[in-house]
Amino acid sequence: MSVTVLETKDLTYIYSKGTNYELAAIRDINLSIEKGELVGIIGHTGSGKSTLIQHFNGILKATSGTVLLDGTDIWQDKSKIRNVRFKVGVCFQYPEYQLFEETVYKDIAFGPKNMGLDEKEIDRKVRQVCEFVGLDESYFEKSPFDLSGGEKRRVAIAGIMAMEPEVLVLDEPCAGLDPKGRNVILDLICEYRKKTGSTVLVVSHSMEDISKIATKILVMNDSKLAFYDTVENVFAKSDELIEMGLNIPEITKLFLKLKKAGYDVRTDIYTLEQAEKELLALAGRGKKNAQ
Amino acid sequence: MLSDITIGQYYKADSFVHRLDARSKIILTTLFLVIIFMCKNFLSLALMFVLLVVSVLACKVPVKMFLKSVKPIIPIVIFTAVINVIYATGGTELVSFWKISITTKGLATAFFMAVRIICLIISSSILTYTTVPTALTDGIEKLFSPLKVLHVDVHTLAMMMTLALRFIPTLIEEINRITNAQKARGADFESGKLLERVKAMIPILIPLFVSAFNRAYELAFAMSCRCYRGGEGRTRMKQPKMRVGDYMMLLLFAVIIAGVILLNHFFGKIV
Incomplete structure (x- = not known):
């Protein structure tokens, strides 16, 4: 069973509160880390x-909200x-x-x-x-x-x-x-x-x-x-990550491209081992289709 | 706390005072400081105070910023005033107890000192709020350049000042970072006796010095990479120029000096 160790509730922090430079650094963060x-x-x-x-x-x-340990x-x-x-x-x-x-x-x-x-x-x-x-x-x-x-x-x-x-x-x-x-x-x-x-x-x-x-x-x-x-x-949401301006692992990028090129592959792949398995599986499926 | 330090801060605005040449602003501020100590009665002091208020309003910097710069010196003002009340002699005695007697002269001296110190801070704040640090040091360099005859290296001194001003915010940031890192290791800065508190600063000061020296080396290296060789034959992209406004202000101040001298002469001296 998993136990929550660190939890945040509606955590918000605002820099320079009350001035013209007011800036929210974090807003309504709800988390629980096991x-x-x-x-x-x-x-x-x-x-x-x-x-x-x-x-x-x-x-x-925090300006508002709590951190629970x-x-x-x-x-x-x-x-x-x-x-x-x-x-x-x-x-x-x-x-x-x-x-x-x-x-x-x-x-x-x-x-x-x-x-x-x-x-x-x-x-x-x-x-x-x-x-x-x-x-x-x-x-x-x-x-x-x-x-x-x-x-x-x-x-x-x-x-x-x-x-x-x-x-x-x-x-x-x-x-x-x-x-x-x-x-x-x-x-x-x-x-x-x-x-x-x-x-x-x-x-x-x-x-x-x-x-x-x-x-x-x-x-x-x-x-x-x-x-x-x-x-x-x-990583399955790679598109959204890219939209946020974040980099995704090269391997995941490759599989995204394969998917776009019309191959039926998973896009949540991020290690070499997973990639190998998925490519072999794809090759296997390809053969079946050919037969 | 540390971010409240306003010395050497520039406040961006577009005003007559901002546009004045740094040299004339330095001269005017210095003159103001001299005149404020020349004032011997309430009338001349009032004249200087009005001049100060007008300057503050003219420079389009929020009055709040000036109050912020005055705040830290309030204890000094109170201390000076109290000392003056106690030690000044002469005038009519108002109250006396034990060995202390409070006189009208004492109260007047205390009041004058308090106003003078506050004017001093505000007038130098006008200078720093309205002048970019580089223009300020350039101005100082130009003003002191006659000292070159005496083999004083004015350029190097001005460059050192520029760099010192430039690194104040950087060092403050650094202090905050190191303080947080040591707090994360359980360092305690808030409790303990004075000696313990001073000792608690060591984990902040040592890393601060180490990184300040590293920065200095890096900066020196970067400067020599860009062929910096001191002031010899160095020209400026932006040549400071005295305009009509600058001469007008200098003239105005000359009139005010004359006014203060006359007021002192005709209305009697209190202090």
């Missing part, structure tokens, strides 16, 4: 993705908002800018330390997460500013993972990395979810990246929630 899902959040620049995720851990407070309003007790931030770990865009400590170890320990854990527990968490993101002990005493871009990114993400949040939210975790670095981060996210069973939300521009890892896709368009559905169901 435990253990890996949700890919996609949308145009300025569609409200980043604003939305800043509500999940109470960095922003495990069934309780996160703003129920204003003084406890810090506890919400330990449960919903948000890793912002270009997280390497948040590094500040003298050593990698201390920087990763910053979050757990703020949780008020004892030394032993902090040490356990830091070591565990470092092993997980592939930073061995030789990194512990290095300055985070001496690392390469990809390594910095991993340290920063580890800093969030070390808090062992129930819900991990990553805003564009692959931005500015080379293809190899991207794959490392994407694998890391999948592994993390498998190992801890926690819910993961990933914001991305890249449909290809999202389609590789997500179980569900959330599409934001023009400050509103356009779709929240399984990957197949979302």
Whole structure:
């Protein structure tokens, strides 16, 4: 049975309320995210993705509407908002800018330390997460500013993972990395979810990246929630996605073209394996028709 | 909070004040500041105040914007006024208790100081609201160019000012971003004693400095890529030009200085 972990009700956020520059960043968002899902959040620049995720851990407070974590309003007790931030770990865009400590170890320990854990527990968490993101002990005493871009990114993400949040939210975790670095981060996210069973939300521009890892896709368009559905169901609406100015995976594009050319194929295909199966099936059907 | 900082902000509008040359605006503002401290009685102060109100209205910037720039200095104004009331001597004594005596002279001095500080802020706000930062620094560069004789590198100083002004909003944005990121890791900026609060700023300040230095390197690199070599032989696309309006305003201010001196002379000095 699935359990809802994060829920929003009529969430609306308006920037510069009461002035001439009033602008709704998100409008009437109703969502419920189930435990253990890996949700890919996609949308145009300025569609409200980043604003939305800043509500999940109470960095922003909604103009109207509520965010429920495990069934309780996160703003129920204003003084406890810090506890919400330990449960919903948000890793912002270009997280390497948040590094500040003298050593990698201390920087990763910053979050757990703020949780008020004892030394032993902090040490356990830091070591565990470092092993997980592939930073061995030789990194512990290095300055985070001496690392390469990809390594910095991993340290920063580890800093969030070390808090062992129930819900991990990553805003564009692959931005500015080379293809190899991207794959490392994407694998890391999948592994993390498998190992801890926690819910993961990933914001991305890249449909290809999202389609590789997500179980569900959330599409934001023009400050509103356009779709929240399984990957197949979302890609089945490729036409609408294209209309929103979003890119769809190359494979899905190919099948859309085949369909337009008059071939009887499915259009919710987004992996190589599915494509192979569908093409073989099409070939099979073709033969039958010929006979 | 941080977004309330109005120093160096430009407010786009089409007004007589906006069209004045940056140089004359700098001179006029400086003159205004000097005259406001020359005022010795209520009449001359009133004259300057009227001039200020007219200028504020003429520049077509909402009055709300000026109030916003005055707001942060209110504590300073009150502090200065109180100090003046307590320490000024002379005039008739109104109330006295313990070692403090409040005199008419003290009250007048306090009032004058308060009005002067507020006028000071508003007049410099007129300058920054109506002049784009680049025009402002260009104006400063032109005005101070005679100092080149003394081997002062005026161009470099002006360029540094331009860049500093340009990066204020960028750095504010950066601070917000870093603050949010550290909050997401459970950093606490709102509670604790003073020392703890100061310590809590470290996770913001270090990344801020690191990125500011990185930006500076990148900017220097980008500038040298576009062959920037300092002020030597550099020309401008838009040459600032003093027009009739500029000379008229300078003349008007000369008349006002004369007026203030006469008012001071004929109506007695209070402070």
